[in-house]
Amino acid sequence: MTPLLMAASRLQSICIIHQSANNYLHCSWFVLNTSTFNHVSIFPLTCKAYLLRRLILDPGSSQHKIWREGCGLILEAILNQLIWRELQIERAYTNLNTICSNQSTWIEFLVKSYSDGEVSNYLKRFKSTDPNRLIEIRGPELNWCHPNDNLNEIVFIVGGTGITPVIQLLRRFYGPEQSHENLTHSIPKMKIIYLSKSKDAIYLNEELLKYSNLDSNLEIHKVITQPSCDNQSNVLVDKIGKLEINDLKKWIGMGSDQINRQRIILVCGPDSMVKAIAGSKGSDMVSQGELGGMLKELGYHQEEVYKL
Known part of the structure; x- marks a missing residue:
């Protein structure tokens, strides 16, 4: 058995949220300074929790190799409303799955909404295609490895x-x-x-x-x-x-x-x-x-x- 890997990770990427007619939140992903990711969907799991899934990675990319070795995500919300223009909030989230082969090209993670949670409530409050509202994700960063x-x-x-x-x-x-x-x-x-x-x-x-x-x-x-x-x-x-x-x-x-x-x-x-x-x-x-x-x-x- 290979060593166990867990991570809350940093992936050099950025996503811009927009909302479709079916009330699912879709994100367009771009790898910084490299190629473009396919879209990912955010949708409610319960009234207080959300799933983000299906970030598609190029199986031949260096990022895909990193994810296969054990990974997670950091979800960073930039609240670009006028009053929050200079504020950046970063939270770490562990992904629900790992990419274990060249064919596995998606990730998924769980975000719970707390009454005082800036990032989770940012997702909850998002209701429009406001171009000033951004979600940035970067990773992976290994959190724990059992040798x-x-x-x-x-x-x-x-x-x-x-x-x-x-x-x-x-x-x-x-x-x-x-x-x-x-x-x-x-x-x-x-x-x-x-x-x-x-x-x-x-x-x-x-x-x-x-x-x-x-x-x-x-x-x-x-x-x-x-x-x-x-x-x-x-x-x-x-x-x-x-x-x-x-x-x-x-x-x-x-x-x-x-x-x-x-x-x-x-x-x-x-x-x-x-x-x-x-x-x-x-x-x-x-x-x-x-x-x-x-x-x-x-x-x-x-x-x-x-x-x-």
Whole structure:
């Protein structure tokens, strides 16, 4: 198995948004100083989340090679209204899929709209073909690489749109280019603990179910953290209520005195969730910081945990 790659990436490109009659947002993409990309569509996944998909890359281009090796996106919105003319806002987003061959030429990523999110609300508010409103994307920039190709277990503990790197890895493992016969030989055991405020906010649930049906070594646990939210959906979950240390103990077990270098636990989600599970990141919000939270209480080691 090749080393695992995750990224929030910088691709030298720019896109100009315009809206079509069917209310989908379409973007024209241009590689800076090189050739032109085909269009990509932005459309609502839920009332608070959007998908951007189908950025077409020339299979022979250097950019395509970079994406095949592991990638993500940075979405940069330039608010060029009169009052915002000098303001540029940059946010990192991890792509939902990797390009694993010369034939795979599209990428897709998930953006959630927050009430105080400048970039996501920029997408939500966009209603016209205003030429002064631009979205720029650049990448890729590698975020995390696990050099050990002998992993036998990967654990994801994620919340909300933190499911994105999970989907990226699952699509790489279980995508159309992977034969069913090779699954048990090339893919480590995977456990996914997915926290969401409501059933409606469990993103890409059907895709998760599809992959879990392909491989008995893929184990998914879903937790609804806010019982008061609208949970009328028929999505099956393992728990409604706050994630507790006994839940982790039941689903992933205790740590041991010795560092297990054949298992990695990846934590991705809101800062408060990451802090409760694995301790805060460093003061710069980039470095890992000390291991803390539930995982430390369960006996895991710093070397076994990575905060995406």
